[in-house]
Amino acid sequence: xxxxxxxxxxxxxxxxxxxxxxxxxxxxxxxxxxxxxxxxxxxxxxxxxxxxxxxxxxxxxxxxxxxxxxxxxxxxxxxxxxxxxxxxxxxxxxxxxxxxxxxxxxxxxxxxxxxxxxxxxxxxxxxxxxxxxxxxxxxxxxxxxxxxxxxxxxxxxxxxxxxxxxxxxxxxxxxxxxxxxxxxxxxxxxxxxxxxxxxxxxxxxxxxxxxxxxxxxxxxxxxxxxxxxxxxxxxxxxxxxxxxxxxxxxxxxxxxxxxxxxxxxxxxxxxxxxxxxxxxxxxx
Amino acid sequence: xxxxxxxxxxxxxxxxxxxxxxxxxxxxxxxxxxxxxxxxxxxxxxxxxxxxxxxxxxxxxxxxxxxxxxxxxxxxxxxxxxxxxxxxxxxxxxxxxxxxxxxxxxxxxxxxxxxxxxxxxxxxxxxxxxxxxxxxxxxxxxxxxxxxxxxxxxxxxxxxxxxxxxxxxxxxxxxxxxxxxxxxxxxxxxxxxxxxxxxxxxxxxxxxxxxxxxxxxxxxxxxxxxxxxxxxxxxxxxxxxxxxxxxxxxxxxxxxxxxxxxxxxxxxxxxxxxxxxxxxxxxxxxxxxxxxxxxxxxxxxxxxxxxxxxxxxxxxxxxxxxxxxxxxxxxxxxxxxxxxxxxxxxxxxxxxxxxxxxx
Numbered sequence: 001x002x003x004x005x006x007x008x009x010x011x012x013x014x015x016x017x018x019x020x021x022x023x024x025x026x027x028x029x030x031x032x033x034x035x036x037x038x039x040x041x042x043x044x045x046x047x048x049x050x051x052x053x054x055x056x057x058x059x060x061x062x063x064x065x066x067x068x069x070x071x072x073x074x075x076x077x078x079x080x081x082x083x084x085x086x087x088x089x090x091x092x093x094x095x096x097x098x099x100x101x102x103x104x105x106x107x108x109x110x111x112x113x114x115x116x117x118x119x120x121x122x123x124x125x126x127x128x129x130x131x132x133x134x135x136x137x138x139x140x141x142x143x144x145x146x147x148x149x150x151x152x153x154x155x156x157x158x159x160x161x162x163x164x165x166x167x168x169x170x171x172x173x174x175x176x177x178x179x180x181x182x183x184x185x186x187x188x189x190x191x192x193x194x195x196x197x198x199x200x201x202x203x204x205x206x207x208x209x210x211x212x213x214x215x216x217x218x219x220x221x222x223x224x225x226x227x228x229x230x231x232x233x234x235x236x237x238x239x240x241x242x243x244x245x246x247x248x249x250x251x252x253x254x255x256x257x258x259x260x261x262x263x264x265x266x267x268x269x270x271x272x273x274x275x276x277x278x279x280x281x282x283x284x
Numbered sequence: 285x286x287x288x289x290x291x292x293x294x295x296x297x298x299x300x301x302x303x304x305x306x307x308x309x310x311x312x313x314x315x316x317x318x319x320x321x322x323x324x325x326x327x328x329x330x331x332x333x334x335x336x337x338x339x340x341x342x343x344x345x346x347x348x349x350x351x352x353x354x355x356x357x358x359x360x361x362x363x364x365x366x367x368x369x370x371x372x373x374x375x376x377x378x379x380x381x382x383x384x385x386x387x388x389x390x391x392x393x394x395x396x397x398x399x400x401x402x403x404x405x406x407x408x409x410x411x412x413x414x415x416x417x418x419x420x421x422x423x424x425x426x427x428x429x430x431x432x433x434x435x436x437x438x439x440x441x442x443x444x445x446x447x448x449x450x451x452x453x454x455x456x457x458x459x460x461x462x463x464x465x466x467x468x469x470x471x472x473x474x475x476x477x478x479x480x481x482x483x484x485x486x487x488x489x490x491x492x493x494x495x496x497x498x499x500x501x502x503x504x505x506x507x508x509x510x511x512x513x514x515x516x517x518x519x520x521x522x523x524x525x526x527x528x529x530x531x532x533x534x535x536x537x538x539x540x541x542x543x544x545x546x547x548x549x550x551x552x553x554x555x556x557x558x559x560x561x562x563x564x565x566x567x568x569x570x571x572x573x574x575x576x577x578x579x580x581x582x583x584x585x586x587x588x589x590x591x592x593x594x595x596x597x598x599x600x601x602x603x604x605x606x607x608x609x610x611x612x613x614x615x616x617x618x619x620x621x622x623x624x625x626x627x628x629x630x631x632x633x634x635x636x637x638x639x640x641x642x643x
């Protein structure tokens with residue numbers, strides 16, 4: 001890049017660096033604190049570790065061991081996984097069929113049904129708790145994993161179906177004509193052509209849903225009745241704050257335990273994430 | 285291979301009639317082109333033969349079989365689309381093999397057919413590539429290859445060359461001709477380009493507003509267009525139309541109008557011409573210079589276009605714009621007057637109301 005362009009871009013780069021710093025510095029502080037023992041945390045600020053960074057003896061994994069074993073966060077991590085993955089999978093699975101139907105099949109009431117489905121996004125989920133909980137109790141779904149999978153699927157379907165539908169509607173009609181002449185039934189066309197082509201949309205929808213469910217506290221609290229053996233990370237950490245609010249070493253370690261997986265998911269599937277944000281403009 | 289018979293085919297979308305009472309017999313092994321402007325119903329007709337559109341009225345037969353209710357996959361046809369319609373997530377081999385796989389064709393046979401078609405089209409080295417790695421021309425070849433491996437009774441082409449650049453279009457045109465010569469499969473080809481129609485078709489059907497205007501061999505539509513529309517559609521640059529009065533003098537037909545007077549030779553004179561007619565003269569039938577005032581036109585030149593093999597001269601005869609295609613070495617000045625001789629043996633006369641060809 002020629003020098004003039006570089007200089008012209010400097011203000012932009014500086015601004016980005018400043019913003020990045022504002023975000024990273026507190027997080028960095030938390031990360032460092034999570035590796036320090038309680039005495040050091042109380043005694044000195046986290047930034048004081050830098051001069052003696054490599055001399056050893058400052059950092060330990062005690063806090064992590066403490067939260068994972070002592071406070072049961074390992075169990076909660078697995079619960080979070082066991083809630084998020086199936087709920088996201090079910091939700092994406094159903095949404096892909098629904099989106100295909102709305103995008104490419106003709107039936108009476110299609111438009112109205114689609115508008116109703118997308119319109120459901122308007123309803124605040126808090127309003128659904130009171131009507132649904134009694135039903136859940138009767139069906140013995142409260143406090144069970146299938147119960148919360150069902151709940152998350154229902155809450156996620158409108159947006160998920162909408163996004164996948166927009167992508168699928170952009171698939172050129174010619175492809176369907178060609179598949180029809182080649183001899184593919186609608187189901188074959190769906191499995192062997194539409195789904196493979198829709199992978200970017202499905203992947204980004206999967207990520208959005210997954211992160212939303214992983215970070216959710218409210219739905220878990222309501223539908224899992226705060227039972228400790230099925231509590232996800234969000235609930236456990238909320239309890240930790242209540243019970244051990246002064247033990248910063250535990251809280252910071254717990255924060256990073258809960259951040260670990262989303263960070264991995266995000267960084268490894270970054271390009272699908274970005275594509276998902278541009279969902280409307282992406283075509284097959 | 286089979287003939288395709290369309291009998292009184294009509295297609296209506298609500299109030300709109302896209303194809304109206306179309307009857308046509310497409311002979312076995314022949315290359316038939318449906319040509320016409322956008323919206324004339326040619327693609328709709330093709331799609332009805334393919335089974336992608338339902339037929340409102342009428343009957344379509346492929347061979348001896350009535351296929352109105354037969355789904356596309358069972359009609360033994362193959363189609364090549366304007367936008368290629370290649371499956372983007374499959375490589376070329378699988379794109380071509382897809383239809384055969386669905387029919388549970390044995391693997392060895394699939395391999396043989398795909399390789400045969402690929403060799404024929406010169407894309408054997410691209411079998412492992414994905415469509416996005418190919419150029420437009422290569423993609424089109426894959427689309428054609430996909431149709432060939434099916435060994436269908438009828439090939440259907442829907443404006444396959446429209447997305448290619450001019451040079452590639454000419455090249456692919458000749459390749460398609462050679463392919464047809466080799467395979468001899470009944471082909472129905474849709475295009476809006478009259479040059480493609482003229483060069484590729486054994487017979488062409490010129491369509492307008494859902495109705496076939498003329499169905500004949502290409503040269504026939506050029507020499508003897510059935511109506512004014514066909515006359516103006518076939519041939520480039522388009523035929524010139526001049527309003528004229530027809531009269532009879534000494535047994536010879538005289539056509540006169542603003543700035544011209546033509547006395548037709550005996551062989552072409554008719555008594556029963558209406559008073560008001562439309563005269564049609566092709567640009568290539570205007571020559572010059574002409575020494576006498578009779579049987580000639582005088583144009584005031586507005587634009588000239590040098591094509592290399594001919595010189596196009598655009599001028600005005602009174603208020604009407606006229607195009608002439610002259611020898612490229614002719615020197616013509618803008619705003620000057622050119623006298624052009626008219627070939628009286630090839631000019632046409634049309635009825636202004638019915639648009640039918642009278643002469």
